[in-house]
Each structure stands twice: as structure tokens, then as C-alpha cells.
Amino acid sequence: MIKHSVSLLFIAAFVVFLSGCVSNNIVDSNQSMPSRNWSYPNKVKVLVDITDSNKAYDIYFKLRHTADYRYSNIFVLFSVKTAQRKRSRRYEFKLAEADGQWKGAGSGNLYSYTFPLLTNFKFPAPGKYELEVEQNMRDNPLKGVSDVGIKVAEGN
Numbered sequence: 384m385i386k387h388s389v390s391l392l393f394i395a396a397f398v399v400f401l402s403g404c405v406s407n408n409i410v411d412s413n414q415s416m417p418s419r420n421w422s423y424p425n426k427v428k429v430l431v432d433i434t435d436s437n438k439a440y441d442i443y444f445k446l447r448h449t450a451d452y453r454y455s456n457i458f459v460l461f462s463v464k465t466a467q468r469k470r471s472r473r474y475e476f477k478l479a480e481a482d483g484q485w486k487g488a489g490s491g492n493l494y495s496y497t498f499p500l501l502t503n504f505k506f507p508a509p510g511k512y513e514l515e516v517e518q519n520m521r522d523n524p525l526k527g528v529s530d531v532g533i534k535v536a537e538g539n
Contacts, residue, residue, distance in 0.1 A: 409440070410514075413532035419449060420524035426517040427531045433510060439503040439538030444474070444516055445531065446496045448487075452527030455479035458519040461500050463512055473519060474500065493529055503538045 414427045444459060455478055462471040476498045479485050487494035506512060514533050518525045 407537040408534060409537065410533065410535040412534075413445060413447075413530045415530050416528050419451075419529050420526055421518045421528040421531060422524035423517065425524075426515050427533060428513055428515045429533045429535070431512050431514060431535055433506045433508075433512060436506050436508050439505055440501070441499065441536045441538050442501040442504060442514065443534040443536075444476070444498045444500050445534055446476075446478075446487075446498070447493050447529040447531075448478070449492050449527045449529060450485075450494070451492075452478070452494075453522075454520070455483070457525075460515075460517045460519045462515040462517075464515065465510060465512060474498075497534065 410429045410431055412427075412429050414425075416425065442461075444461065446457065456475055457478060458473060458475050460471050460473055462469055464470075476496070478487065478494070478496065485494045487496040489495075514535070516531060516533055518528070518531075
């Protein structure tokens with residue numbers, strides 16, 4: 384009886400563990416920047432195929448930079464494109480505290496961030512959408528940027 388209960392408990396724990404590992408990501412892409420320099424023409428793009436426009440999605444900007452990055456913030460342009468229309472918005476994200484400490488998760492000389500762009504966003508209609516992020520700082524290229532990415536996940 385005790386062995387049966389322990390086995391049942393182990394199976395239940397394993398099922399809970401596996402269900403926690405299920406990802407609701409539609410797209411999760413990263414693009415390395417050549418020589419850790421993000422230039423204006425080097426836009427990060429992903430294509431998403433939306434079949435149900437009633438679902439809500441969360442869209443994130445992902446960034447990794449080195450300690451050599453010169454600024455405490457970053458400006459980016461985020462665009463959602465269809466065949467007929469392009470909508471863009473400028474975002475500013477804070478990367479460091481006032482004392483200069485990086486806010487991102489550090490690993491060696493790299494700092495990682497995931498910033499929300501749109502939360503509980505509903506695409507206007509089913510179809511293919513191109514999502515694009517480009518750097519919008521004065522420096523070109525923007526030095527110290529290792530990778531940039533876009534993540535799209537089903538909302539809650």
C-alpha cells in the first residue's frame with residue numbers, strides 16, 4: 384500500500400513537472416550582431432502566422448549587451464507589418480540604475496534583458512505579420528550589443 388502511494392505520488396509530481404515545462408512561445412528568436420555592433424540596417428525580423436485573431440499575445444524585445452555598452456538606456460523602433468500596412472512605435476528601455484549598476488541578468492561580461500513591447504495584444508485579423516525591431520540611438524553602429532531578439536507568446 385505504501386509503495387503504491389509513493390509510486391502514485393512520484394507519477395503525479397512528474398506530470399506536474401512536465402506540464403510546467405510546456406512553452407506557450409509562438410516565436411523566440413535571437414540574432415547575433417556582427418562584431419557586437421548593431422547598425423541601423425541590421426533590423427531584427429520575425430514572421431508570425433496568426434490563425435486566431437481572438438487570442439491575445441505578448442510580444443517582447445530581447446537584448447544582450449556587454450559591459451562596454453556606453454549608455455544606461457536604449458531606444459528602439461518596433462514595427463508590425465502586413466502586406467497593406469506598417470505601424471511603428473518608439474520605445475525607451477532603462478538598462479542601468481542611477482549608480483551605473485546594470486539591471487539585466489549578468490553572466491560574465493554579458494547582460495540579458497527581456498522587455499515587454501505589447502501585452503495582451505490582439506492582431507486585427509488572421510494572417511501573416513512581420514515584426515521588426517531596429518535600434519534608434521544616435522550612434523551607428525551601436526557598440527557593445529551582442530544579440531537582439533523578439534519573442535511572441537500566447538497571452539494569459
